[in-house]
Amino acid sequence: xxxxxxxxxxxxxxxxxxxxxxxxxxxxxxxxxxxxxxxxxxxxxxxxxxxxxxxxxxxxxxxxxxxxxxxxxxxxxxxxxxxxxxxxxxxxxxxxxxxxxxxxxxxxxxxxxxxxxxxxxxxxxxxxxxxxxxxxxxxxxxxxxxxxxxxxxxxxxxxxxxxxxxxxxxxx
Amino acid sequence: xxxxxxxxxxxxxxxxxxxxxxxxxxxxxxxxxxxxxxxxxxxxxxxxxxxxxxxxxxxxxxxxxxxxxxxxxxxxxxxxxxxxxxxxxxxxxxxxxxxxxxxxxxxxxxxxxxxxxxxxxxxxxxxxxxxxxxxxxxxxxxxxxxxxxxxxxxxxxxxxxxxxxxxxxxxxxxxxxxxxxxxxxxxxxxxxxxxxxxxxxxxxxxxxxxxxxxxxxxxxxxxxxxxxxxxxxxxxxxxxxxxxxxxxxxxxxxxxxxxxxxxxxxx
Numbered sequence: 323x324x325x326x327x328x329x330x331x332x333x334x335x336x337x338x339x340x341x342x343x344x345x346x347x348x349x350x351x352x353x354x355x356x357x358x359x360x361x362x363x364x365x366x367x368x369x370x371x372x373x374x375x376x377x378x379x380x381x382x383x384x385x386x387x388x389x390x391x392x393x394x395x396x397x398x399x400x401x402x403x404x405x406x407x408x409x410x411x412x413x414x415x416x417x418x419x420x421x422x423x424x425x426x427x428x429x430x431x432x433x434x435x436x437x438x439x440x441x442x443x444x445x446x447x448x449x450x451x452x453x454x455x456x457x458x459x460x461x462x463x464x465x466x467x468x469x470x471x472x473x474x475x476x477x478x479x480x481x482x483x484x485x486x487x488x489x490x491x492x493x494x
Numbered sequence: 495x496x497x498x499x500x501x502x503x504x505x506x507x508x509x510x511x512x513x514x515x516x517x518x519x520x521x522x523x524x525x526x527x528x529x530x531x532x533x534x535x536x537x538x539x540x541x542x543x544x545x546x547x548x549x550x551x552x553x554x555x556x557x558x559x560x561x562x563x564x565x566x567x568x569x570x571x572x573x574x575x576x577x578x579x580x581x582x583x584x585x586x587x588x589x590x591x592x593x594x595x596x597x598x599x600x601x602x603x604x605x606x607x608x609x610x611x612x613x614x615x616x617x618x619x620x621x622x623x624x625x626x627x628x629x630x631x632x633x634x635x636x637x638x639x640x641x642x643x644x645x646x647x648x649x650x651x652x653x654x655x656x657x658x659x660x661x662x663x664x665x666x667x668x669x670x671x672x673x674x675x676x677x678x679x680x681x682x683x684x685x686x687x688x689x690x691x692x693x694x695x696x697x698x699x700x701x702x703x704x705x706x707x708x709x710x711x712x713x714x715x716x717x718x719x720x721x722x723x724x725x726x727x728x729x730x731x732x733x734x735x736x737x738x739x740x741x742x743x744x745x746x747x748x749x750x751x752x753x754x755x756x757x758x759x760x761x
Contacts, residue, residue, distance in 0.1 A: 334530055342534040346541025348549045383526065 328490065333376045336360050337383060353463040355430060358402060359471055362426045366410045367417050368483045370490075377403040377429075394444070398436040402429040419476045426468045434461035581750070588751040591639040595753065599641065601716075603755040604628050606636075609654065613746055618645075618662040618683065622752060625653040630756040633714040637753050642744045643667070643708055643719035644752060655754075659746050660721065661687050669721055670709035671738065673699050678709045681721065681740055689722065689740040696736050700727045706740050716755070 340356045347354075357380045364370040381399030406429045414421030437457050475482075557565070592605060606622035613620075624630055634647045636657045645659035646667075658665050663683040669691060671677040677698045679691035694700065704724040710717025722742040729736045 335533065338530045338533045338537055342530075342537030343541045346538050346545060348545050386526070 325490070329372060333373075333379060336376065337380055340380075341384075341387070350463040350467065353460050354467045354471060355426075355464045356471075358406075358429050358433075358464075359426055359468050359475075361403075362406055362410075362422055362429060363472070363475070363479075364486070365406060366414065366422050366425055367479060368486055370486070374403050374407055377406070394437060394440050397440055398433040401436040402433045405429050405432040419472065419479075422476075423469050423472050426472065427465045430461050430465050430468065434458065437461070585751055588639065588749075592637075592751070592753045595637065595639070595641040601755055603753050604630060606655075606752050606754055608750050608752065611746065617664075618659040618746055619648070620657050620659070620746065620749075622655055622657055622754070623653065624754060625651045625655050627652050628754075628756075630655060630754050633712075634754050634756050635708075635715045635719065637719060637755065638744050638749050638751075641719055643715070643721050644744045644746065644749065646715070647754065657752070660689055660742050660744075661746070667721070668709045668711035668715070669706050669740075670717070671698075671700060671724065672705040672707065673701070675699070678711065679738075681706070684739065687742065687745075688725065689742060691738045691740060693735045694738060696729065696734050698736070700724060700736065700738050702726065706738075 336357055344354050344356050345352050357376065361373050361376050364373045377399045378396070381393075381396040384395035384399075385393055406425055409425045409428050410421075414425050434457065441457060589605065595601065596603065604624050606624040606628075609621045609623050611620040612618075622636075630647060630650060632647050632650050636644045636647065638644045643660065645657045645662070645665065647655045648658040649656040660667060660681065661683045665683050667681045669679055669681040671679070671691070675698060677694055677700065679694050681689040681691050684690040691706075702724050706721045706724060708715050708717055708719040708721060720743055722740045724738050725741040726739040727736055728739065
């Protein structure tokens with residue numbers, strides 16, 4: 323039970339960090355996909371398999387707060403979660419910086435494809451406004467920024483990993 | 495077999511859990527917002543602080559909400575000024591035309607502003623800001639531009655009067671057609687914005703585009719004020735008369751200033 327609460331609090335903290343802090347930063351820093359970076363890092367590098375659900379719940383929460391049509395974010399983050407799982411199991415299983423960076427980029431790329439498909443479909447049936455190139459710009463910036471962020475994060479990665487593992491062992 | 499059954503059960507349980515979670519999130523969206531509110535507020539403040547303090551060079555090219563508001567106020571003022579300027583320009587042109595008429599004909603009169611209009615298929619009247627205090631009385635002619643007859647005063651108050659225009663169905667004006675024999679008749683309001691002169695003897699020569707002016711047979715209205723042009727001539731072989739449809743030159747809808755010629759008996 324304590325484990326679930328820790329997961330929930332950590333998820334809400336990361337969610338709030340993205341939608342409140344990152345989104346308040348000037349462009350293009352507001353395009354940093356902190357949730358995806360966090361999930362891929364924890365899932366692939368730190369060994370927390372359950373955090374993959376954070377992506378799905380992140381998408382759901384974004385849909386509840388967002389003005390875009392449901393289920394754009396949910397579906398996009400769901401695909402990102404699936405791609406992250408598949409890539410980490412079958413392609414980048416060596417827990418290196420390159421593996422984390424490539425998985426993050428693949429997840430963002432999959433999200434972009436899903437968003438383009440859903441936006442185009444949504445605009446065809448009149449659910450959403452016409453597809454805009456802003457989606458591509460946001461996700462391309464997201465890819466670049468996430469790699470820069472991971473470069474800055476990786477010198478501390480072992481410390482972060484051991485701290486988190488200790489934290490979970492203490493409270494679960 | 496047992497393992498497969500338990501897996502299926504878990505899956506079902508998970509789907510139910512997911513649906514319940516979804517329903518809860520959408521139903522209690524406000525609650526989710528309330529949970530993250532304390533942290534979110536601090537995060538937003540921090541993000542905004544970073545934006546303002548560290549990335550000041552970005553905001554230098556943008557504007558604050560206050561400045562945006564000031565620009566909106568400025569825009570509204572400019573729009574009002576532009577409208578006033580356009581209105582004054584139109585009024586100025588109208589006054590110049592009236593002045594030209596006054597100088598040309600040596601007529602004394604009163605310039606009036608139009609206060610309200612009532613124009614429909616049946617009635618065509620408007621209210622002006624001059625009345626008996628300005629020396630006008632019922633029946634006085636009202637012109638626009640360089641001597642184009644528009645109508646007559648029908649109700650006169652102390653400071654305002656009602657003008658019934660040529661095209662009003664109740665209006666009747668003594669007119670003359672500029673043809674060889676200078677045919678006279680009575681123009682009345684017809685359908686829409688047109689006038690008609692009925693009971694013109696069939697042997698009178700009437701052609702489209704002939705000028706129609708006031709005939710001077712009404713004691714208060716001078717002769718020669720422009721009314722309009724003959725648009726169509728309707729002839730009936732079984733009748734000894736023909737009817738002329740007149741298109742007035744003045745458009746009441748576009749008038750904002752008029753000229754009233756008061757207290758003159760042209761008999």
